[in-house]
Amino acid sequence: MKGKATNTICFVIPYYVTFATGGAEIQVHYLVNEFLRRGWQVELICGGRGQEDTIAESPYFDTRIRFHYYRFRKFRSLEFFGVMACLLRTRSKVYYQRTDFALSAACAFYCRLLKKVMIYALAQDTDALRGKYRSLMQQFTYRSHLKKCMRRIDFGMVDAMVNYAKQQANLLVCQNKEQEALLRTHFRRPAHIIQNSYPINKQEQALDKEKLVLWVGNMRAAKRPDLFLWLVDALQTRKGWHFVMIGAQGDDYAHLQHPSVEIMGPQPYETVNSLFAKAQFYVNTSELEGMPNTFIQSWMNKVLVLSLKVNPNGVFDHDRLGLCFKDDIQGMAAKLDEYLNGNNSSEICERAYAYAHQTFDVRRNVDKLTELIKPLLCE
Numbered sequence: 001m002k003g004k005a006t007n008t009i010c011f012v013i014p015y016y017v018t019f020a021t022g023g024a025e026i027q028v029h030y031l032v033n034e035f036l037r038r039g040w041q042v043e044l045i046c047g048g049r050g051q052e053d054t055i056a057e058s059p060y061f062d063t064r065i066r067f068h069y070y071r072f073r074k075f076r077s078l079e080f081f082g083v084m085a086c087l088l089r090t091r092s093k094v095y096y097q098r099t100d101f102a103l104s105a106a107c108a109f110y111c112r113l114l115k116k117v118m119i120y121a122l123a124q125d126t127d128a129l130r131g132k133y134r135s136l137m138q139q140f141t142y143r144s145h146l147k148k149c150m151r152r153i154d155f156g157m158v159d160a161m162v163n164y165a166k167q168q169a170n171l172l173v174c175q176n177k178e179q180e181a182l183l184r185t186h187f188r189r190p191a192h193i194i195q196n197s198y199p200i201n202k203q204e205q206a207l208d209k210e211k212l213v214l215w216v217g218n219m220r221a222a223k224r225p226d227l228f229l230w231l232v233d234a235l236q237t238r239k240g241w242h243f244v245m246i247g248a249q250g251d252d253y254a255h256l257q258h259p260s261v262e263i264m265g266p267q268p269y270e271t272v273n274s275l276f277a278k279a280q281f282y283v284n285t286s287e288l289e290g291m292p293n294t295f296i297q298s299w300m301n302k303v304l305v306l307s308l309k310v311n312p313n314g315v316f317d318h319d320r321l322g323l324c325f326k327d328d329i330q331g332m333a334a335k336l337d338e339y340l341n342g343n344n345s346s347e348i349c350e351r352a353y354a355y356a357h358q359t360f361d362v363r364r365n366v367d368k369l370t371e372l373i374k375p376l377l378c379e
Contacts, residue, residue: 007038007039007040007041008040008041008042008043008091008092008093008094009035009040009041009042009043009092009093009094009095009096010042010043010044010045010087010090010092010094010095010096011028011031011032011042011043011044011045011095011096011097011098012044012045012046012083012087012095012096012097012098012103012104012107013025013028013044013045013046013097013098013099013103014046014047014072014099014101014103015046015047015048015099016028016029016044016046016048016060017029017058017060017269018046018048018055018056018058018060018061019046019047019048019051019055019058021266021268021269022218023123023196023292023293024098024099024123026269026293027098027123027196027197027293028044028096028098029060030197030198030199030362031096031197031362031365031366031369032044032062032065033199033362034197034199034362034363034366035366036062036064036065038366041066041091041092042064042065042066043065043066043067043068043090043091043092044065044066044067044068045067045068045069045070045083045086045087045090045103046067046068046069046070047069047070047071047072047079048069048070049069049070049071049082050069050071051069052069055067055069059268066090066091068086068087068089068090069086070082070083070085070086070103075150075154076101076102076154076155076158077102077154077157077158077161078102079101079102079103079106080102080103080105080106080161081106083102083103083106083107084106084109084110087106087107087110088110092116093116093117093377094116094117094119094373094377095107095110095111095116095117095118095119096119096121097118097119097120097121097165097169098120098121098122098123099123100120100123100127100132100162100165100166101158101161101162102157102158102161104120104161104162104165104166105161105162105164105165107165108120108164108165108168108169109164109168111168111169111170112168117170117171117373117376117377118165118168118169118170118171119169119170119171119172119173119369119372119373120165120166120169120171120172120173121172121173121174121194122172122173122174122175122179122183122191122290123290124288124289124290125178125179125182125288125289125290126288127179128174128179128182128183128186128187129182129186130159130163130186130187131159132159132162133155133156133158133159133162134152134155134156134159136155137151137152137155163187166183166187166189167187167189170376171192171372171373171376172187172189172190172191172192173191173192173193173194173369173372174191174192174193174194174290175193175194175195175196175290175291175312176193176195176290176291176312176313177193177313178312178313179191179193179290180193192368192372194365194368194369195291195359195360195365196290196291196293196296196360197360197361197362197365197366198293198296198297198300198356198360198361198362199362200357200360200361200362200363207277207278207301207302208277208278209278209279209280210242210278210279210280211240211241211242211280212241212242212244212275212278212279212280212281213241213242213243213244213279213280213281213282213283213336213340214244214245214246214275214276214279214281214282214283214303215228215243215244215245215246215247215282215283215284215285216245216246216247216272216282216294216297217246217247217284217286217292217294218247218248218250218266219245219247219248219249219250219252219253219256220250220252220253221252221287222286222287222288223247223285223286223287224285224286224287224308225245225247225253225256225285226253226256227285227308227329228243228245228261228283228285229256229258229261230329231283231285231329231332231333231336232258232260232261233258234329234330234333235333235336235337235340236337237337237340237341238260238340241340242262243258243260243261243262244261244262244263244264244275245261245262245263245264246264246265246266246267246272246275247265247266248265248266249263249265272297273297273301276297276298276300276301276303277301279298279301279303280303280304280339280345281303281304281306281336281339281345282294282295282297282298282303282304282305282306283306283308283332283336284305284306284307284308284310285308285309285329286307286308286309286310287309288309288310289310289312290312291312291313292310292312295307295312295315295322296356296360298322298352299321299322299349299352299353299355299356300353300356300357300360302346302349302350302352302353303349304322304323304339304345304348304349305321305322305323305352306322306323306325306332306335306336307322307323307324307325308324308325308327308328308329308332309324309325309326309327310324311324315355319348320348320351320352321348321351321352321355322348322352323335323348
């Protein structure tokens, strides 16, 4: 792409790493850094209006990025207007939106109105479904029927907004074949698979491994963190091994504890990476995910992944890049016992490491993305 005017991109996401460090936020952070490295002008719209001073103190705050903040609202559909106000202050030609909400519709409407290019990127499998937010109502309890009714109306409006955005976006990007199939089924639209990204460190270094087993994720129902405690209880071998859980504890898991498990709470991303460098095993108990960052971190650090259910793109078939147990937690406990007792996992870890280098290099993924953007800018 030639000319300063075309080399401009705006990322639109509810949170950024200056405020929260979930998977979607980290992925956008990697993309932002790569576009900056290539000389693009980068803008970013996210929540956080009124907290600019705190955000500016974050180690991830980058003065090369032109930030625009909107205010979160209790009635979430109203955020559409705050995001629209931010969009009207931007100067970009390309808009990359990840993690859907009212901001998705604002981005789609703005891009359609002003003939900008919108990319919608799925953050998880449920982003490919209709009625996503109405289904979330089942997770909430309300004492007031009025509040419940208002929230139902609010989430119904948000569902309509995100459905509109996914229909209007110029380009849909997903992480795996399952998401691609779901988008075709529910939205009758094709999508391009671009895997999650990771900044490849060209300087190889020896990994000093310890007797460490990790569980990492924000503790909410879909992650099923309580199953990790059940797993530890079911192990025959625990002596000498350190079991660690990392992540913010939601209300339902605020009192989660276990005498043999260190629950560290949320940690800086650098701390999490350093623990992956030391760990030998990573356990995932999630109900569903796209391509978790934690899988990539494990593979890049030669950590054996044991996944209870999630198997994106069939990467764990035939123990290729790790092990998946099809929701059989007793089978997972038996297999982990074998490894804790000395079963060798180096062949799987080496194969996974090579695959990760080939697949998740952020430079290659941005190459794919820019190739998809080029013809859209010429229309």
